[in-house]
Amino acid sequence: MKAQLTEQTRRLLLSYQRSEITDHVIYSRIADREKEPKNRAVLxxxxxxxxxxxxxxxxxxxxKVKPRRWAVLWYGLLGWLMGYTFVIKLLENNEYAAGKKYEQLLEEIPEAAKIIEDEQRHEKELAALLDEERLHYVGAIVLGLNDALIELTGAIAGLTFALNSTRLVALSAIIIGVSATLSMASSSYLAERADGNPKALKSSIYTGAAYLVTVVLMVLPYLLYPEASYAAALGTMLVLVILIILFFNYYVSVAKDLPFARHFGEMTGITLGVALISFLIGLAVKTFLGVDI
Incomplete structure (x- = not known):
């Protein structure tokens, strides 16, 4: 016999019902695209x-309710861009929060206890079984990203006040960035080969790609601003750097269950610290040599 529900509870249940059927569609679509049998079974x-x-x-x-179409499309896009493990971990965080809300329904709906157990324990365990290939290369991506951010942020900051021209800085940064990308990818490949990694080439490609994408984003402000607006270009680049660090650390913290704040603060502090030192060096060298461009 169904419990007599208040109107407020009924509205809550409709929202929960729609969330569950939406998650069902999202998981099903991810499973349809998954080639690995074990992962597909888990999904x-x-x-x-x-x-x-x-x-x-x-x-x-x-x-009967229909799934939230916008959520299905959004999570589908996230899955394509960032991998299904990220999407599942994100959904599981939402489910855990939902489980806390479900506890308020225990008096009216005893069956909520089973759903709470599933949301907080069973699905977490299932998600932990997932083994997505791209997560194996997070270390390679971190290597490329960190090196690009620290090396290029410092170099571009130093060049900005040494050259006083967005075009000259962009030209210099592109040459440095492309050369460094090839160097980093090659070094990564040789290091992975020396460690006996059978997928050394793929690992080095991830490292090089992460480095190159970061270089492009960092140089972009210098290509868009007028030649004399080098200070504005530098400020924009530093904002982009912080956003890149924020985005990547959030991705890793969700996908690999790592603490976000500590890693974000550490990476941001090191990157901006190097940029400040390089800026001061560039200014000092320009003054000492008496170069005026």
């Missing part, structure tokens, strides 16, 4: 749990 099991939860809430609401 299909999670999707099955979600549709069961939606059915449980549906018994109390007496309605």
């Amino acid at each position: 299909e099991q999670i999707a099955g749990d979600e549709v069961e939860h939606a059915a449980t809430w549906g018994k109390y609401t007496g309605r």
